[in-house]
Amino acid sequence: MVSPHNTNGTTPTKPVAHVRYELITLGDELLLGLTPNGHLTFIGAQLGRHGALLTRNVTITDEADAIAEQFRESWTRADVVITTGGLGPTCDDRTRDAIAAALGQKLVRDPAIVQHIEDRFAAFGRKMTDNNLKQADRFERGEVLPNANGTAPGLWVEQDGKVLIMLPGPPNELQPMFTNQVVPQLAKRGLLSAGEAYVQLRTAGVGESLLETRLQPVFDRYGETLSVAFCAHTGAVDCRLSSPSGKFSHVELEAIAAECAALLGEDFVCFGHDTLARICANLIRAQEKRIAVAETATGGKLAQAFTEVCGACKFFAGGVVCCTNDTKTQLLDVPESLLIQHSAVSEEAAVAMATGAAETLGADFALAVTGFAGEATGHGSNPIGTIFIGLFSPGGVWAKKLSYPGPRSTVKVRAVNAALDWLRRELLRLQRGDTITDRRSNVMR
Amino acid sequence: MVSPHNTNGTTPTKPVAHVRYELITLGDELLLGLTPNGHLTFIGAQLGRHGALLTRNVTITDEADAIAEQFRESWTRADVVITTGGLGPTCDDRTRDAIAAALGQKLVRDPAIVQHIEDRFAAFGRKMTDNNLKQADRFERGEVLPNANGTAPGLWVEQDGKVLIMLPGPPNELQPMFTNQVVPQLAKRGLLSAGEAYVQLRTAGVGESLLETRLQPVFDRYGETLSVAFCAHTGAVDCRLSSPSGKFSHVELEAIAAECAALLGEDFVCFGHDTLARICANLIRAQEKRIAVAETATGGKLAQAFTEVCGACKFFAGGVVCCTNDTKTQLLDVPESLLIQHSAVSEEAAVAMATGAAETLGADFALAVTGFAGEATGHGSNPIGTIFIGLFSPGGVWAKKLSYPGPRSTVKVRAVNAALDWLRRELLRLQRGDTITDRRSNVMR
Numbered sequence: 001m002v003s004p005h006n007t008n009g010t011t012p013t014k015p016v017a018h019v020r021y022e023l024i025t026l027g028d029e030l031l032l033g034l035t036p037n038g039h040l041t042f043i044g045a046q047l048g049r050h051g052a053l054l055t056r057n058v059t060i061t062d063e064a065d066a067i068a069e070q071f072r073e074s075w076t077r078a079d080v081v082i083t084t085g086g087l088g089p090t091c092d093d094r095t096r097d098a099i100a101a102a103l104g105q106k107l108v109r110d111p112a113i114v115q116h117i118e119d120r121f122a123a124f125g126r127k128m129t130d131n132n133l134k135q136a137d138r139f140e141r142g143e144v145l146p147n148a149n150g151t152a153p154g155l156w157v158e159q160d161g162k163v164l165i166m167l168p169g170p171p172n173e174l175q176p177m178f179t180n181q182v183v184p185q186l187a188k189r190g191l192l193s194a195g196e197a198y199v200q201l202r203t204a205g206v207g208e209s210l211l212e213t214r215l216q217p218v219f220d221r222y223g224e225t226l227s228v229a230f231c232a233h234t235g236a237v238d239c240r241l242s243s244p245s246g247k248f249s250h251v252e253l254e255a256i257a258a259e260c261a262a263l264l265g266e267d268f269v270c271f272g273h274d275t276l277a278r279i280c281a282n283l284i285r286a287q288e289k290r291i292a293v294a295e296t297a298t299g300g301k302l303a304q305a306f307t308e309v310c311g312a313c314k315f316f317a318g319g320v321v322c323c324t325n326d327t328k329t330q331l332l333d334v335p336e337s338l339l340i341q342h343s344a345v346s347e348e349a350a351v352a353m354a355t356g357a358a359e360t361l362g363a364d365f366a367l368a369v370t371g372f373a374g375e376a377t378g379h380g381s382n383p384i385g386t387i388f389i390g391l392f393s394p395g396g397v398w399a400k401k402l403s404y405p406g407p408r409s410t411v412k413v414r415a416v417n418a419a420l421d422w423l424r425r426e427l428l429r430l431q432r433g434d435t436i437t438d439r440r441s442n443v444m445r
Numbered sequence: 446m447v448s449p450h451n452t453n454g455t456t457p458t459k460p461v462a463h464v465r466y467e468l469i470t471l472g473d474e475l476l477l478g479l480t481p482n483g484h485l486t487f488i489g490a491q492l493g494r495h496g497a498l499l500t501r502n503v504t505i506t507d508e509a510d511a512i513a514e515q516f517r518e519s520w521t522r523a524d525v526v527i528t529t530g531g532l533g534p535t536c537d538d539r540t541r542d543a544i545a546a547a548l549g550q551k552l553v554r555d556p557a558i559v560q561h562i563e564d565r566f567a568a569f570g571r572k573m574t575d576n577n578l579k580q581a582d583r584f585e586r587g588e589v590l591p592n593a594n595g596t597a598p599g600l601w602v603e604q605d606g607k608v609l610i611m612l613p614g615p616p617n618e619l620q621p622m623f624t625n626q627v628v629p630q631l632a633k634r635g636l637l638s639a640g641e642a643y644v645q646l647r648t649a650g651v652g653e654s655l656l657e658t659r660l661q662p663v664f665d666r667y668g669e670t671l672s673v674a675f676c677a678h679t680g681a682v683d684c685r686l687s688s689p690s691g692k693f694s695h696v697e698l699e700a701i702a703a704e705c706a707a708l709l710g711e712d713f714v715c716f717g718h719d720t721l722a723r724i725c726a727n728l729i730r731a732q733e734k735r736i737a738v739a740e741t742a743t744g745g746k747l748a749q750a751f752t753e754v755c756g757a758c759k760f761f762a763g764g765v766v767c768c769t770n771d772t773k774t775q776l777l778d779v780p781e782s783l784l785i786q787h788s789a790v791s792e793e794a795a796v797a798m799a800t801g802a803a804e805t806l807g808a809d810f811a812l813a814v815t816g817f818a819g820e821a822t823g824h825g826s827n828p829i830g831t832i833f834i835g836l837f838s839p840g841g842v843w844a845k846k847l848s849y850p851g852p853r854s855t856v857k858v859r860a861v862n863a864a865l866d867w868l869r870r871e872l873l874r875l876q877r878g879d880t881i882t883d884r885r886s887n888v889m890r
Contacts, residue, residue, distance in 0.1 A: 320766075
């Protein structure tokens with residue numbers, strides 16, 4: 001059982017893992033598919049990392065009746081209700097009024113919030129229009145969560161032995177408000193704990209069903225009280241272990257996860273949430289080396305995977321996104337004759353691009369991706385979905401051909417993940433000191 | 446009112462806009478924030494483009510009881526229930542069993558599906574493990590939606606005058622299944638129409654509240670039966686017009702939207718869903734020119750924005766992602782002395798990078814982004830969030846300084862959108878034939 005980290009001395013009525021959290025995300029733009037529901041991703045992850053599980057997320061329209069109805073339903077069922085969106089200045093922002101009515105509370109205009117909004121407009125040199133004023137309304141019996149990055153503050157209400165948290169929709173306003181204000185307040189009330197709710201193993205290169213079959217002997221030893229879940233990403237599968245009954249402690253779950261990792265060998269990537277790019281980055285930095293990339297089919301996605309990692313400048317030499325043969329020749333020194341003889345989508349081109357990227361960008365490692373991601377018609381034996389990856393390392397330079405079904409966006413993500421996973425395996429082999437012969441045979445499998 | 450496009454001759458009981466669609470997305474990984482809920486985005490958009498509105502999306506855990514309970518609730522309320530996920534091979538895939546029990550239906554193993562799964566494993570040269578077999582179970586009274594890109598097929602049930610559609614979780618399997626099978630089947634039953642449910646205007650460079658204030662005179666002329674909604678993205682705001690009461694036809698909504706667009710001038714980007722990059726791409730292609738990019742702070746995101754556009758090779762010359770001064774000097778011919786004198790984060794560096802990108806990549810236009818996106822500590826008068834954008838065009842080369850609050854990921858998206866919007870305005874001015882003096886004064890505002 002997750003032990004609640006209770007900083008104010010009172011005992012919470014439930015263990016944190018059994019506190020019922022519901023999230024109501026408001027906005028027609030979510031239901032119309034115009035904006036991804038990033039609040040679910042962010043808030044779900046934040047709660048999970050503090051030992052709590054979001055039990056339900058409901059997305060509904062901006063209509064006042066729908067908001068009130070859904071709020072009443074969630075308020076009856078949950079211990080903590082979080083709402084996002086609908087606190088803004090425009091006519092379709094109706095959350096504050098609808099929920100105040102449902103709770104039987106009055107809204108009062110807060111002069112301090114009015115001042116904050118006026119100051120904010122003044123700071124940006126813009127005129128405040130009158131529709132902004134309703135953002136200064138707060139619950140008569142409730143707290144205000146100041147908004148450092150926008151006009152509408154968050155609202156916090158405790159009533160009926162439950163907690164209501166209302167947050168503004170823009171992610172750059174919501175996220176710091178949640179991390180800096182909501183998490184500490186919930187922890188203080190014993191509604192969050194210090195540890196995660198589960199242990200996650202990240203794997204690459206193994207399909208979901210085979211992964212389960214390979215790990216089943218471990219799971220069988222611990223019986224049905226061990227809860228196991230799989231999540232397949234494009235080219236990677238995560239396996240999560242948890243113990244809803246509380247039979248296994250977090251430390252015991254970690255030990256079981258370590259058994260699984262040992263069984264998987266090199267197909268095990270990491271515990272937790274690190275990206276393949278970050279794992280590669282750690283290995284490259286440990287070897288005091290640098291990497292460069294050259295890409296056509298992935299159009300900048302591979303460079304971006306590396307630059308998303310904090311401190312990227314320390315290990316990422318740079319990248320070239322090339323669409324034309326001229327670019328490959330001019331920036332990467334790929335011989336024009338090679339491109340004519342073998343075509344730009346070939347093992348030879350991938351090898352030349354990787355080598356060129358390492359040399360022109362002064363890097364020790366380089367990845368190159370070329371192929372038909374789905375836009376072109378493909379070519380003879382290389383139909384759409386054909387990708388060539390080139391890998392340059394201190395141990396040699398290789399290319400391999402891969403073939404992916406599915407739409408262009410999927411092919412791109414798979415190509416990026418395959419490239420990163422290949423690099424990861426090569427870095428592990430260099431770290432172990434495998435000979436080139438070992439490495440070559442492994443690499444080409 | 447949206448008129449239903451009914452191809453089989455029978456009259457549907459409701460207009461399409463009033464058919465209640467509910468989406469149940471299954472998977473602890475969604476609630477734990479490990480995977481974004483892309484199914485909501487995709488299915489919501491698909492329905493919206495066919496005149497239907499998703500009224501509710503509920504995300505719940507993989508537990509059989511939770512699935513059955515939520516399904517019963519949605520089945521009572523909705524006309525069409527769509528579920529995603531939980532049809533796979535592993536132990537946490539429980540949707541099929543739970544819903545069969547709730548519907549009082551038996552599951553039968555379908556030999557044709559077994560064959561499909563075996564063939565698929567054989568084609569990839571992998572051994573089929575036994576846990577895969579349960580994916581071949583289908584409802585006794587229901588149809589199968591074949592899965593061209595995976596093992597688990599979709600399921601289609603009509604019962605109690607309602608439709609149930611169960612889809613597999615992986616997006617590359619779900620999406621073609623939805624587009625090619627589900628949409629035509631729903632249209633055939635009069636549950637989808639040919640037109641969109643709303644008209645959308647995309648704007649850039651204006652805040653949400655100011656946009657509403659500027660458009661209010663138009664809205665006022667049409668009264669409260671015109672439904673207006675705003676959605677702020679990072680650096681762009683969308684405005685959607687719809688008519689839930691059916692008072693305004695789609696053609697009338699388009700005319701109202703055109704009035705709004707005229708009022709907004711250059712701040713109006715487009716009708717519909719085109720990205721800023723696509724709008725720029727259309728303008729560049731119309732002028733038979735090409736663009737290149739050079740980026741540090743956005744780390745590949747700007748190149749990716751252009752390469753996401755279909756046919757990118759026709760207008761996108763390429764991009765350089767540079768982390769070090771060496772890269773800027775070597776690949777972009779930025780003088781080392783300039784970087785030493787003015788620093789790599791300066792207007793001078795942005796101008797030199799844009800010029801270098803255009804020249805080395807042989808492009809007519811170039812965008813450059815340099816700055817402190819949030820990782821570094823910033824520098825003197827240029828704190829974190831300071832971004833310099835350089836724009837090279839046949840009319841000249843300029844740079845401007847911008848400053849964004851918020852986390853690194855937000856700063857990056859804002860920088861990309863600001864760069865694209867600046868390019869868009871410059872392309873419009875060139876198209877109109879403004880003089881350099883006009884353009885210069887506009888650009889620097």
